[in-house]
Amino acid sequence: MKDHWQRRIGSTAVLLLTVAVASSTSAATDDGAGSVKAFVGARIIDGTGKPAIEKATLLLRNGRIEAVGTSVKLPAGAQRIDASGKTIIPGLISGHSHVSDASQLATYAHYGVTAIFSLGGDKEIEIRDQVRAAEQTPALTHSRLFIAGPVVVSRTPEDARKAVDDLAAANTDIVKFRLDDNLGAGRKMSPEVYSAIFEEARKKGMRVAVHVVYLADAKAVLRLGADYIAHSVRDSDIDDEAIALLKKNNAFYCPTLMREVSTFIYPERPAFLSDPLFLKWADPRDLARVQDAAFLDRMRNDRGGQWYKEHLPVALRNLKKVSDAGVPVVMGTDSGPAGRFQGYFEQMELEYMTQAGLTPMQTLAAATSSAAKFAHAADRIGTLEPGKWADLLVLDANPLDDIRNTRKIDSVWIAGNRVPVN
Ligand SMILES: [Zn+2]
DSSP states (O other), rough: OHHHHHHHHHHHHHHHHHHHHHHHHHHHTTOOOOOEEEEEEEEESSSSSOOOOOEEEEEEEEEEEEEESSSOOOOOTTTEEEEEEEEEEEEEEEEEESSSSSHHHHHHHHTTEEEEESOOOOOOOHHHHHHHHHHHHHHSSSSSEOOSSSSSSSSSSSHHHHHHHHHHEEEESSSEEEEEETTTTSOHHHHHHHHHHHHHHHTTTEEEEEOOSSSSHHHHHHHHHOOEEOOOOOOOOOOOHHHHHHHTTTTTEOOOHHHHHHOOOOOGGGGGGHHHEEEEEEEHHHHTTTTTTHHHHHTTTTHHHHHHOOOOOOOHHHHHHHHHHHHOOOOOOBBSSSSSSTTTTHHHHHHHHHHHHHHHHHHHHHHHHHHHHHHOTTSSSSSSTTSSOOOOOEESTTTTTTGGGGEEEEEEEEEEEEEEOO
């Protein structure tokens, strides 16, 4: 009875949240419900990897894309938005981030990240349940959410199977576990336990994402059917066997280069700490933490950070290698924990991906269409094509000229709503 009552209170709260979102949206965008709007005169990069279309029109109706191209006719009553000189790209999607509070979905949105895959956390199921209803509506103004739910940390095969069953019952989007000894400082999950995770996940029709560091571990989990390599292989160069396994599994590869950078960069006082875009939405407590003298001292002397710094070139080489081999790459950062700034780190990840040798177009595809495919949401988001939600960024400069132009944000739109700027 009590349980039933709590659930009813819960759904009322969700309803109120949805109504609040809907009313703030119409105030922010100054148009009615069921609106038709058209961005006119823009350069459009649709996220598929196809060349940009110049001087194009993007027509939206009820939060979704209705038409895109150079010969789109504006219906009577459509709100015309002049986008000449602007570039429109799909909203960025991160395949590896973390949320611990629903409000963080607004932070991601401010930086142009319109969907995230939160890859493991104890609050993810609860947060997903809070926001799921709003995601199906054209009133949405914050980032969409996919989740792994609690990371499987079991010590026995029996516990591992139970943990996977729980995730399946909660209908999470993937099963996640870590195969990592923290550079020799900790104990790695045994093959017996993680084999049980794969067996049970297969039984339940769940995909499996794995946090790895070493090439040998990546190959071990790929042999068992891993669907997602959630960080770069960092100890050595990826070999042909690993490439073949990634392809055989139709697995995705997520480099999280900013996770590496976050372990050593702060003592150098990174330039981004002065970027107005960064400062506009960064959590002040987190900002204070990464400038604290004791923190900087610890980081300077951290052996782990030094190792990750020394091995960043390996991670960059491996990204280029898997991309050249045709393995689908997904942009991700591991943002969320302290010192890994949500939204802005996704912006920086794009720059590091091009430093690895990916073209801006390949990088954008990894952060849009490829990430949507990984999330099993390519029918709804990830490209600017008819039928998809109108999740997009209007930029003041062309990211194909310089990928950092994705930070020159004119406006962010989710389900056709302009994301409020304060
Ligand atoms: Zn992570």
